[in-house]
Amino acid sequence: NGSMSSNQSGEGEIRKALVEAGLVDCMVALPGQLFYSTQIPACLWFLARDRANHGHRDRRGEILFIDARKLGAMVDRTHRELTDEDVARIAATYHAWRGEKDAGDYADVLGYCKAASLDEVRKHGHVLTPGRYVGAEAVEDDGEPFDEKMQRLVGEWQAQQAEAVKLDAAIAANLKGLGYGG
Numbered sequence: 329n330g331s332m333s334s335n336q337s338g339e340g341e342i343r344k345a346l347v348e349a350g351l352v353d354c355m356v357a358l359p360g361q362l363f364y365s366t367q368i369p370a371c372l373w374f375l376a377r378d379r380a381n382h383g384h385r386d387r388r389g390e391i392l393f394i395d396a397r398k399l400g401a402m403v404d405r406t407h408r409e410l411t412d413e414d415v416a417r418i419a420a421t422y423h424a425w426r427g428e429k430d431a432g433d434y435a436d437v438l439g440y441c442k443a444a445s446l447d448e449v450r451k452h453g454h455v456l457t458p459g460r461y462v463g464a465e466a467v468e469d470d471g472e473p474f475d476e477k478m479q480r481l482v483g484e485w486q487a488q489q490a491e492a493v494k495l496d497a498a499i500a501a502n503l504k505g506l507g508y509g510g
Contacts, residue, residue: 331343332355332357332371332455332456332457332458333455333456340453340454343454343455343456344454346375347391347446347449347454347456348454350379350388350389351375351376351377352373352374352375352391352456353374353375353376353379353391353392354372354373354374354391354392354393354394354422354425355371355372355373355374355393355456355457355458356371356372356374356394356458357369357371357394357397357457357459358370358371358372358396358397359396359397359398359399359400359408359410360397360408361402361406361408362400362408362409362410364407367406369397373456384426384427384428385426385427387426390444390445390446391444391446391449391456392421392441392442392443392444393441393442393443393444393456394418394421394440394462395439395440395441395458395459395462396414396440399414399417399418400414420432421434421437421440421441425441425443436462437462438462438464438465439463439464439465440462441458442458442461442462442463444461448461
């Protein structure tokens with residue numbers, strides 16, 4: 329993932345040159361733990377020499393960003409796999425954005441995908457991290473007013489703290505009964 333934002337060893341200049349040459353078509357941020365050899369997240373770079381209208385819509389001047397970091401399912405405690413549905417969602421998003429026949433209409437989805445203009449990418453210093461462009465997904469409003477929710481949550485926390493004191497006392501008494509502690 330460092331390749332999307334790092335400026336070490338000239339990486340920022342290389343990334344800028346790729347963007348300004350119109351070669352970067354799509355960036356996909358993947359979740360961590362997909363590969364057995366490393367736990368770190370990875371990214372996919374889709375590069376295209378000719379992004380003009382040749383059977384697809386003209387994509388010059390924009391880049392598609394897909395943030396797939398929340399996709400996939402843990403198959404054991406150290407390994408995540410993308411489901412067939414996850415892969416299909418990513419592919420369908422890319423195909424729709426390209427304007428492929430029968431791919432449906434593309435639309436930005438807050439927290440998941442965004443078609444960003446070259447000017448937007450320039451404003452971000454040619455950083456290609458999808459999370460920077462797609463934003464945070466909308467959180468559903470539960471209808472509970474903030475002040476009421478905070479009062480309720482503080483009350484729950486205070487009750488849990490009181491219960492913790494009781495449990496600590498019970499543990500200490502049990503340990504003392506077993507001859508441990510003073």
